[in-house]
Amino acid sequence: ELTGRFPQYADLIAAYWPRWLETIPAPLPGMLDLVADLDARGVPQFAITNFGAEFWAMFRPTAPVFDVFTDIVVSGIEKLTKPDPAIFAVALARFDLGPGDGVFIDDRADNVAASNAAGLVGHVFVDAADTRSWLKGIGLV
Template sequence: MVEAVIFDIGNVLIEWQPERHYDRIMPEAERRAMFAEIDLHGMNDLIDHGAPFRETVLAWADRYPRWRAEILRWHDDWLQMAAPEIPHSVRLLRALRAKGVPVFSLTNFGVETFALAQLHYPFLREFDRGFVSGHLRMAKPAPAIYERVEAETGLSGAQLLFADDRADNIATAHMRGWKTHRFEDPAGWAARLVAEGLLSAREAG
């Protein structure tokens, strides 16, 4: 029986498509060239593991002077990249909490970027428990962060229902016996919550 529901945040509660933002501020061909030359998502992984946000972006900008101005936009435009919120998913979070279902987050997020996100998206302060990679210095899909959730909540296996948009993150949870949902859209997530008996169709609408 599900005792708690766990939400990923990026592309579950908030859209996270950096390439889309860069396509708005530079020609797509140039953006593709930049992302082919520089592992910007790798840079972001360092931040998600707890590296300082501004200093990390500055270091990468210095490393690639051809793209310095564009790389700095990763810092300066961050809230524009982490947007918009996904309203139906936010309603599901609140509907679960209104029913008394414990709701946790398990997210790859930097320390400073998560603080920014919480200011901009107040619903990110509504979780019963939050497990943020930057604070924990470990990130999905490494098993250790899932173990941390289990240890701190006293829940494991089929007591947990976890939604994430990435197959590798889902795979680790599945290996630990968690119930999982590969998030593609909020309607599918709503249907799963109804199927699990956690919400009625009206509550999930």
């Protein structure tokens, strides 16, 4: 699709795809432990990601952290992106959550505001320690 729109960059676009995974940073410090701790406590974990479908298919097998997630809504599959309220509606339905039944953590305040409007309890991610403290305050860790 991109090469059709930008034929002058076809060589660069072709070179990017097979090396795309190299652009993904390592997990943020403390986050793998936090996910593991939530899993050990039996807290169901879900995700909403703005990954494109083709990139998610490539990335997901390289990220075993997501093995403990019950379900993941992928923007590229749903054709919706955060902070669109529709993606939160899809997630709540798929995750079988009602208002106030789930938390949403994201590094973008607009996504958190949209999650709050959808009935989730949102928290703006700053770092793992701050998130752990917030989750402890609501009794999840």
